[in-house]
Amino acid sequence: MSPTQSGSIFNIDALFDNPLFAGGVGLAGLGAVAATARKGLVVGVTAARRRLLVNLEIGRQDPAYPWVLAWLSQLGPQRGFVASRLTRINNFSVTTTKSRDTGPGGGRPSFFVQPGYGKHIVRYKWAYIGVNREKHNTANMNTGEPHEIVQLTTLWSQRAIFDEVLEEARALAARAHEGKTVVYSARGLEWAPLGEPRKKRPLGSVVLDKGVKERIVGDVEDFLRRQQWYVERGIPYRRGYLLYGPPGTGKSSFIQALAGELNYGVAMVNLSEMGMTDDKLAFLLTKLPQRTILLLEDADAAFVNRRQRDADGYSGATVTFSGLLNALDGVAAGEERMVFLTTNHIDRLDAALKRPGRVDVMERIGEATAYQAREMWDRFYGDVDADGAGREMFLAKLRKLRLLQDDSDATGGGAGERRFTSPAAIQGLFLMNKEDMMGAIEMAEDYFMAEEGHTQI
Numbered sequence: 001m002s003p004t005q006s007g008s009i010f011n012i013d014a015l016f017d018n019p020l021f022a023g024g025v026g027l028a029g030l031g032a033v034a035a036t037a038r039k040g041l042v043v044g045v046t047a048a049r050r051r052l053l054v055n056l057e058i059g060r061q062d063p064a065y066p067w068v069l070a071w072l073s074q075l076g077p078q079r080g081f082v083a084s085r086l087t088r089i090n091n092f093s094v095t096t097t098k099s100r101d102t103g104p105g106g107g108r109p110s111f112f113v114q115p116g117y118g119k120h121i122v123r124y125k126w127a128y129i130g131v132n133r134e135k136h137n138t139a140n141m142n143t144g145e146p147h148e149i150v151q152l153t154t155l156w157s158q159r160a161i162f163d164e165v166l167e168e169a170r171a172l173a174a175r176a177h178e179g180k181t182v183v184y185s186a187r188g189l190e191w192a193p194l195g196e197p198r199k200k201r202p203l204g205s206v207v208l209d210k211g212v213k214e215r216i217v218g219d220v221e222d223f224l225r226r227q228q229w230y231v232e233r234g235i236p237y238r239r240g241y242l243l244y245g246p247p248g249t250g251k252s253s254f255i256q257a258l259a260g261e262l263n264y265g266v267a268m269v270n271l272s273e274m275g276m277t278d279d280k281l282a283f284l285l286t287k288l289p290q291r292t293i294l295l296l297e298d299a300d301a302a303f304v305n306r307r308q309r310d311a312d313g314y315s316g317a318t319v320t321f322s323g324l325l326n327a328l329d330g331v332a333a334g335e336e337r338m339v340f341l342t343t344n345h346i347d348r349l350d351a352a353l354k355r356p357g358r359v360d361v362m363e364r365i366g367e368a369t370a371y372q373a374r375e376m377w378d379r380f381y382g383d384v385d386a387d388g389a390g391r392e393m394f395l396a397k398l399r400k401l402r403l404l405q406d407d408s409d410a411t412g413g414g415a416g417e418r419r420f421t422s423p424a425a426i427q428g429l430f431l432m433n434k435e436d437m438m439g440a441i442e443m444a445e446d447y448f449m450a451e452e453g454h455t456q457i
Helices: 003-009 010-019 025-052 063-075 161-176 212-225 227-234 251-262 277-285 301-313 320-328 371-382 389-400 423-432 437-450
Strands: 053-059 087-090 092-098 109-116 119-124 128-141 146-155 183-187 190-193 240-242 265-270 290-295 337-345 359-364
Touching: 053 063, 063 109, 063 146, 063 161, 119 161, 212 240, 212 251, 212 290, 212 337, 212 359, 240 251, 251 265, 251 290, 251 337, 251 437, 277 320, 371 389, 371 423, 371 437, 389 437, 423 437
Parallel strands: 183 265, 240 337, 240 359, 265 290, 290 337
Antiparallel strands: 053 146, 087 119, 092 109, 119 128, 128 146, 183 190
16 A cells, blocks of 8 residues: 555545545534533633622612712713723713703703723723623512612632722712701602702701700700610610691601701601502611601591591501501611601500600601791891891781781780791792892781681681
């Protein structure tokens, strides 16, 4: 056999010309080898990835989710790609909000640009971080919103960068809310911000009757200082406040101002809202956002529901009396909680609600008094009424009209029908005469006589 003939035995062309090989046995063998090699490669890459990379997944329900998106937005095009942080982001999304400001430039929309859905790569300090924002096909059954996640990926050896990212994102969110109060409302079984954060309302801008504000604020501050005292004595660390009185007297305004003073948010629940059931209320109270005051408005609604149920079998989807009590101090009631209840009808509340442990402090926020009228006048016109002459003329007009709650019949201008007015009504008069104190005095009689909602006694 010649060398040429001998070499042809190992010729690749001859191999494929072989009928047996071409019949499929050889091809199947090569396919099996290729499949095995591919599987081995995949397993190897997966193992290497598992050993070399680390992932951090943040769901939309987690408080850190908006923080991280806001942090990532700082790396976006609005910064001009400076600071050498941004490597590649392919997709962006935008949220447009209209400013409430009425000053120069007010009313213009603002744009919040953030990474959109998809995969991105950013460089932060010493680490490269892969970012994958996904929207799932499944949705929250209560809100209908799709489930979303943001997944951060980096080298295992650089995993400490996640702590720095989260801390910087939290600090960024805190700076964005400086000087503002976040108000939350119930959206399904979750808490969600109610619009944009609101500028803090100064506590001094809410004028209550003499000593009322000071008593409540003093009690709240004492409660916040005594967490360890409660723990050492095995007492649930929570405190309840009930503010009652007619509409327009400043109950909700005071709570918002108090939250601003404490750097707290407000988690608001309207107990008369349709769809607010006992179970839903109890569940929401176990998931309160941190550092928030819980505000339960229209507390008397639960007692109205109980009477309707007892009378005619009412079974509407609203909070009942027993459901409210269980949410406040039942087995599932949370701790580290400060709750304010408001009502316009204290007479509708059951004594069971007002016992200590559910309501620890009760204050009536009532109709306007001479003290409040005087304080409000000074806030509006103190700079142009240095000697107080205009203030005394205004108080005399209110007394003549018998509108001040703490004036007796003897000082109220003689016998006759008595009308009380609210601080909100007095403020409304002043707002109509912002820089005209004499106009406020002259308009007072017609304004208050036309004002609806006076209580006739």
